Amino acid sequence: MVNLQERPSAITKITNLQEKFHYELCGMYDAECRFLESQQMMLQCELNNQLRSLVETHIRETEQQIRNLEQVFSTIGQQPKRINCDVAAALVSEGQKCLLLTSDNSSLLNLSLAGALAKVENFEVISYQGLITGAEHMKQKEVVKLLQQNLQQEQQTAQKIEQHIPQLFQEASNRK
Numbered sequence: 001m002v003n004l005q006e007r008p009s010a011i012t013k014i015t016n017l018q019e020k021f022h023y024e025l026c027g028m029y030d031a032e033c034r035f036l037e038s039q040q041m042m043l044q045c046e047l048n049n050q051l052r053s054l055v056e057t058h059i060r061e062t063e064q065q066i067r068n069l070e071q072v073f074s075t076i077g078q079q080p081k082r083i084n085c086d087v088a089a090a091l092v093s094e095g096q097k098c099l100l101l102t103s104d105n106s107s108l109l110n111l112s113l114a115g116a117l118a119k120v121e122n123f124e125v126i127s128y129q130g131l132i133t134g135a136e137h138m139k140q141k142e143v144v145k146l147l148q149q150n151l152q153q154e155q156q157t158a159q160k161i162e163q164h165i166p167q168l169f170q171e172a173s174n175r176k
C-alpha cells in the first residue's frame with residue numbers, strides 16, 4: 001500500500017486534469033534526471049563502440065529533453081519540480097544490478113546494458129504519450145510540441161537499441 005505521507009508533494013489529492021498533468025510532469029522530470037545520471041555512469045563500463053556512441057548521443061538528447069521539460073513547466077506557469085518516480089528508480093537499480101552481475105563478460109554486459117536501455121526508452125515512450133494526450137486535452141499547443149520532440153527522440157533511441165540487440169545476442173552466444 002502506498003503511503004502518501006512519504007510523498008509530501010502528493011499529500012494534496014489530484015482533483016482535475018491540470019493537477020494530474022502537473023503531477024506526472026514532475027515524475028517525468030525526476031525520471032529524466034535519474035536516467036541522465038545512469039547513462040553517464042554507463043559510460044564508465046566497457047561498452048562496444050556502437051552502444052557507446054548511442055549512449056553519448058542520447059545523453060545530449062536527454063539534456064535537451066530536461067530543458068524541454070523545464071520549458072513545459074514555464075509554459076504552464078510552474079517552477080520545475082521533481083517528484084520521486086518509483087518506476088524510474090526501479091529501472092535504474094535493476095539495470096545497475098544486471099551490469100554488476102555481468103561485469104566479468106563484456107558481451108553479456110553489453111547485452112544487459114542494451115536491455116536496460118530498451119526498458120527505459122519504452123517506459124519513456126509510453127509516459128510521453130500519456131503526457132501529450134493530457135496536454136492536448138488542456139489545449140496546450142506549445143507543451144504538446146515540446147513533449148513531441150522528446151517522444152520522437154525516445155522512439156528513435158528505442159528503435160536503434162532494438163535493432164542492435166540481435167547482434168549482441170549473436171556475440172554473446174559466440175563467446176561461449
Ligand SMILES: [Fe+2]
Binds near residue numbers: 120
Ligand atoms: Fe531516453
